[in-house]
Amino acid sequence: MENTNIKKINTAGLVGYILSVILIVGAIVAMVCIVLCTIGAITISDNNINVKIATNVEVNSTGNFLEKLGSFISIDGIDNLNAFTEDAKDGIKVNDEDLSELQIQENDGGFVVNAKTNEITISMKRIIVALIAAIVLLVFTIYALFTVKALMKALKDCSTPFSEEVIKRMTRFSYAIICVVVLNTLLSGCWSSLTSKFTYKININLESVLLVAIIYILTVVFKYGAKLQQESDETL
């Protein structure tokens, strides 16, 4: 391979190496914070904590105000804004979530909705489980970042990308990233169930699956490339 291409690979490896070191430091700091939070959550004697979430929505609309508002909130049988706000004083439901202290103001281009959710009770056990899940995910993420660092170091110093060292690092990285994506998918249910009733939902992120598939395929392609390189080197 031409020297310029190797130089480009070495430079990319150097940049990747620096970035991976920064990311590792960030991930370790995040893990320390989460571990401290977990210890704090365990030591808190309360079983539950109550939170109120405020929300603010500004909608620009040129058409019928109530018609547009109806696409956000159920307004059956309400003829005008005053009647609606009067009716909504005691609280309304949006996406099965109770809202209170609702204030709606009409402005020039549309309307602004201010509301607060009713108090949501979150079990301390769920918070601890979510924090532990985050720690587990971070441990695997840090391992994956270390494999990236090793891969970038190999690319930084390599004379050909089809060397045994690069392939070994790349294989480790692809397996680590598969673990991280699978764990992230499995553990995402712990976080999504924090504020709602306990329903464990698995959200499969297709982009992550595609990314992992591409990385794995590239690893296999590089393995084949290394084999061809070896055959070429051993042919006289």
Add this chain to the structure above:
Amino acid sequence: MGKIILRLDRVMADRKMSLNELSEKVGVANVNLSKLKNGHVSAIRFSTLIALCEALDCQPGDIIEYEK
């Protein structure tokens, strides 16, 4: 499965030709010829084989042998 053995050292000895001399005639580096002699290669190009046969005045069969 059988294997291919290179008899380059035997032919060179018959022709009383050194590695350096053969290297100059064939245009292949000393190191690579040494690899050929010791069987540390997995393939050989026709062009290399032709050059070797010309330099050593022999047939490919004199250099390459199949062993079961």
